[in-house]
Amino acid sequence: MFDKKERALKKLRKELRSGVYSYLVLSILKDGEMHGYFIRKRLEELGLVPSEGALYDILKSLQKLGLVEGFWVMEKRPRKCYRLTDLGREVLEELKEEIRLIVRVLRGVLDGC
DSSP states (O other): OHHHHHHHHHHHHHHHHHHHHHHHHHHHHTTOOEEHHHHHHHHHHHTOOOOHHHHHHHHHHHHHTTSEEEEEEESSSEEEEEEEOHHHHHHHHHHHHHHHHHHHHHHHHHHHO
């Protein structure tokens, strides 16, 4: 029984966080281009810390969708940076409305508990 509960919680948390992380990464990149380390630091400031692997999987996924583009810069060593595409900005604006709706619904449900 314990294993089923833990398995279910792990799966549902992963699904929930994946969408939230994607939205947050888009929101963070709205402020300008940055590399993965700084994106992760911003997420830490918000209180959510994906694993490094999970963050790069999210960035790859956002790139495949055409919402983010990656490019290399030379600092002390080559670093991959990311920025929003025009499509990414459009999608982010539409997602804001979806997030607001979800937050309203969740507040109602949580306040009713």
